[in-house]
Amino acid sequence: MQTIHSIAELRAALKQERAQGKRIGFVPTMGNLHEGHLQLIDQAKKCSDIVVSSIFVNPLQFGAGEDLDSYPRTLAADQQKLSSRGCNYLFAPTDAEVYPHGREAQTQVEVPVISEMYCGITRPGHFRGVATVVCKLFGMVQPDVAIFGEKDFQQLMVIRRMTEDLSLPVEIQGAPIARNEKGLALSSRNGYLTPEELEVAPTLQQTLQTAKAALLSGSKAFADIEEQAQATLEAAGFKRDYYQICRRADLQPATDTDHEIVILAAAYIGAARLIDNIQIDL
Ligand SMILES: Nc1ncnc2c1ncn2[C@@H]1O[C@H](COP(=O)(O)OP(=O)(O)OP(=O)(O)O)[C@@H](O)[C@H]1O
Ligand SMILES: CC(C)(CO)[C@@H](O)C(=O)[O-]
Ligand code: BAL
DSSP: OEEEOOHHHHHHHHHHHHHTTOOEEEEEEOSSOOHHHHHHHHHHHHHOSEEEEEEOOOGGGOOTTSSTTTSOOOHHHHHHHHHHTTOOEEEOOOHHHHOTTOSTTOOOOOOTTGGGSTHHHHSTTHHHHHHHHHHHHHHHHOOSEEEEEGGGHHHHHHHHHHHHHTTOSOEEEEEOOOBOTTSOBOOGGGGGSOHHHHHHTTHHHHHHHHHHHHHHTTOOOHHHHHHHHHHHHHHHTOEEEEEEEEETTTOOBOOTTOOEEEEEEEEEETTEEEEEEEEEEO
């Protein structure tokens, strides 16, 4: 695997690959890689000839007071993991390479409505930062296909919508959520949890399973199901963020005529804010 830090070098390398008719698959990340990221690499390998991954802790998507400075940067270990999984290129640009005119002067991409709900309320401006950097990374890598995890379900929807609205010639694929043996969705931020908090953290996924069972048994009492889940989380030591039974197509709150559902959840425990979701076909 070749590690590249500049856009010019990346473009030159990928131009050669494309000239040989190679299909480029892309997996953008913020590093501190775990098995969930590596499964995105596996999926990219299945649908492309050359896999590019990026590691960039994007300052534009962090709010004031968030963990931009403390976000784990583990480049050497990440290189090893990507290389052992067959990634061909790692693109690891600096802030100056990505934002040469400074962050404030950067043209930004705003995906309305879908960005303004759930994580967009808790993290104002977050999805503008995500859409902007993903749009720029697409311009740098020019992939045929890009893979994003369904763990960040709203982010995947924002990126799909941006790609469609801006007519970007990139196929967007979602990848299933990778979990640990206790059901906790893998996340870089799980590293902020103490051993005791790690024991409690799978409760988030358990409430989603319980809510799914209630919906599959025919309950339409959505507000009660959401409140029950929040109460269970609070009793386990979480603090509330949001818990919403949504229509999968546009993430609006579900009504009792909807069939394709996703429950989106976020909650705080210790120093971490965890997100998770579950898809249900009624
Ligand atoms: N458990 C997981 N299963 C599947 N995909 C995942 C998982 N965790 C992260 N991803 C995906 O990996 C890509 C990069 O995500 P990112 O680097 O932010 O990792 P993360 O573990 O989600 O970190 P954070 O804790 O900061 O949210 C995104 O497309 C994200 O959805
Ligand atoms: C897509 C992404 C790499 C953009 O910075 C980030 O939001 C992430 O890691 O999910
Ligand atoms: N996993 C999405 C990136 C972020 O939380 O900023």
